[in-house]
Amino acid sequence: MAEDIAVPRAWAELPFFHQDWPGIAARLRDRDWLPGPGRVFAALELTPPEKTRVVILGQDPYPTPGHANGLAFSVTPETALPRSLKNIFAEMKADIGAIPPTGDLSHWARQGVLLLNTSLSVLPGQAGIHAKWGWDKLAHQAVVRAQRERPLAFILWGAHAQKALAGLPRTQDLVIETAHPSPLSARRGFFGSRPFSRVNDWLKARGEAPVDWALSETVAAG
Template identity: 60%
Template sequence: MASQPDLFAPSVSPVAEATPIPEAWADLPFFAEDWPRIAEALARDPRAILPPHERRFQALALTPPEAVRVVILGQDPYPTPGHAMGLAFSVNPDVRPLPKSLANVFREMKEDTGDSLPNGDLSGWARQGVLLLNTHLSVPAGVIGGHAKLGWEALTGQVLARVSERATAFVLWGRPAQAQARHIRPGDHLIHESAHPSPLSASRGFFGSRPFSKVNGWLAARGEAGIDWGASG
C-alpha cells in the first residue's frame, strides 16, 4: 500500500506564494514562524481545500487591526464546496439554502434587533469593523475539523492579543471559541459568551442571548456608532 504524504514535511510551498497576506497583519509572528509550514501542509494535502487559497485571509483583509471593533469567532470554514468564502459564518451571496448555523444567526438577529439580510454574505459587517474570524482557516471539503491540528490557533491567539490592546467586543459562540478567550488581554472589553448557533446547540442558550443588541449597547455606552446588522455585503 502506498504511504500517505507527510502533511507536515517542511519545504517551500507555492501555496504560500499564491495566498495574499494582508499587509496590516503581516507583522504577526505567525506569518514568519508558522505559515510556511502550514502552507506546505496544504499543498501536500490531496483533497479539495476550502476556502480557495486566495480567500484564506479574507477576514483579515477586510478588517485591519485599527478598524476592529467587534470580533465574532467561529471554528472551521464551512466544509461544503461553494460555501466557505473566508469570513466566519458567511457564505457567498448565491448560496441557497443557507447553512443551518447561519440561518439560526439570522433568526436570532431578527428577534433581537429586527434586522435582516438579503443573503448570507456578511461582508457588510466586516467593513464596519466586525472581524469574522475562524479559529482554523482551512478545511478539507466534507471533513469537519480536518485541519484542526495544523496549527492555525497560533494565528487566532495572536490576532486576539493584537486587537485586545484596546477595548473590543468579543462574541464567543460555543466552547471552542470560548477556549480562545485566554488570548484576550485584560481591558475594558465586552465578552459575550453563549452556546453555538449550530442546530445541535442553538436551543441550549444561543436563542435569546441577544448578542447583536448587547454589542450595540456596549458601543453606544462608549460613544461609538453601533453596527448596522442589516448592511449587506
C-alpha cells in the same frame, strides 16, 4: 500555489506569519482545499487591527465547495443559509427586527467585526481536518494585536470559541458568552441572548457607531 499567497499587510507583524504559515502553506501545496488561496485570509484583509471592534470566532470553513468565503459563519451570497447561520439570523430578527438579504457577512467585516475561524483551511467534505495544523495561533495573536488599538466586544458562541480565547478578554472589553447557534445547542442559551443589540449599546456608550448588522441601504450603497 499556497506558498504564493500574500500575507495581509496590516497583520504581517504577527509571529504566526513568520513561524507557522510557511509550514502550513507547504502542507497545502497541490491540494484542493477550501476556501482557496483567494479567500483564505479574507477576514484579516477586510478587518485590519486598527478597525477591529468586535470579535466573532468560528471553527473552520464550510467543507462544501462554493460555500465558504473566508469569514466565520459567512457563506457566498448564492448559498442557502447553513443551519447555524439560520439560527443566527433568527436571533437577529428577534433582537433587532431585521436580517441581511443573504448569508454573506462581508458587510459586518467592513464595519470592524473580525470574523475569524480558528482554522482557515479545510478539505472538501472533511470538516475539521486541519484543526491541528497550528492555525489556532493566528486567531490568538490577531486578537491580542487588535486589543492594542481599543477595547473589543467579544461574541463567543460555544465552548470552542470560549476555550480558544480564554484569558484574553480584559475588564474594559465586552464579553458575551452563550451556547453555539447550532441546532444541537441553540436552545440552551443562544436564543434570547440578544448579542447584536448588546454590542451596539456598548459601542454607542463608548461614542462609536453601531454595527449595521442587517445591511441598511446606506451601508449597501457605500
